[in-house]
Amino acid sequence: MEIAFSPCPNDTFVFHAAVHGLIPNVPKLDVTYADIDKTNYWAAEGKGPAIQKISYAALPYVLEEYALIPCGGALGRGCGPLLLTASKDQSPSHLTGKRVAVPSERSTAYLLFRLWAADMVPGGVGEIVVMPFHEIMPAVRDGEIDAGLVIHEARFTYQEFHLNMLVDLGNWWEEDTQLPIPLGAIIAHRSLNKEEITSWIRASVEYAWANPEASVDYVMQHAQELSPEVAKSHIDLYVNSFTADLGEDGMAAVASLLGRAGAEGLVPEFDLSLLRIGL
Structure with missing residues (x-):
């Protein structure tokens, strides 16, 4: 099979x-x-x-x-995707009109991000760029992308790229819904x-x-x-x-x-x- x-x-x-x-x-x-x-x-x-x-x-x-x-x-809980930036500005409004990399437009990570952004980013984000998830953190670090949505083991390694977590979308979802x-x-x-x-x-x-x-x-x-x-x-x-x-x-x-x-x-x-x- x-x-x-x-x-x-x-x-x-x-x-x-x-x-x-x-x-x-x-x-x-x-x-x-x-x-x-x-x-x-x-x-x-x-x-x-x-x-x-x-x-x-x-x-x-x-x-x-x-x-x-x-x-x-x-x-589960405590295992959601992260939205990362290289900027020290950690306010959601920083993303208004900005380019954001995502690993897929048919992913839970993407849905959580868009639901969060609809509530938290005035005027909405700008261009969505789909790229393989292992390329996202280097692209954010190098300034090719303004923010990146990461999943999997990137939760444990993003600090190695000198990136900052803007929001843990899993925590946001759990606080908003009380659901996994x-x-x-x-x-x-x-x-x-x-x-x-x-x-x-x-x-x-x-x-x-x-x-x-x-x-x-x-x-x-x-x-x-x-x-x-x-x-x-x-x-x-x-x-x-x-x-x-x-x-x-x-x-x-x-x-x-x-x-x-x-x-x-x-x-x-x-x-x-x-x-x-x-x-």
Whole structure:
């Protein structure tokens, strides 16, 4: 069975056992390692594997064909994207009319940023520039971009680029809604057995927690030059109870984010009941 997820430590940690045949009743998996900005568009275009990791922000584009799997993804607290600048001016109004780099326009990070900016930046920001997330911090440091929206391990490394955090958008979201942050979702084509997929993904998560050393080599093989310490911090932050079970709080967070984004015209409006169909 074909599956696509990112090479980031949280994904390789979660899927290590399933990929390596350590879980009973898991079909042999053919893995494509792809950043979420690619899988977001693959799923929307009906391309790519039948099981994929995408951003929750991309769900409105794919729910007719794919079901949300209630485990294996990334959703939590204290793990949101950061908005960084090289400027010492830390007032939101500093961004009025400015160029901002984002890793994808179909990402939770982007939705959080646009919802925050609508409330906090007078007159709105200027040009939005999409670039690979690993290029954003150097571009902000070098003055090519006025501000950058960063995700993943950049939370732990942005100080190395002498950048300043203008806002932690995860903290803003949690204070505003009292809900966790929906980041990455696992989806499966609706022709597949969602219950079976949920079962073996959840078993892979539980195996990873019970045997944390088993996946170290696999994680570091794909960790994009991260140190073991940063990779572990990444896993500790993004793999949590919501990874094993989205639950009612997780579902409420997804519905709130996508409902608000739809009302702002940031994503297509859709029937929220599709989030639960097939679960």
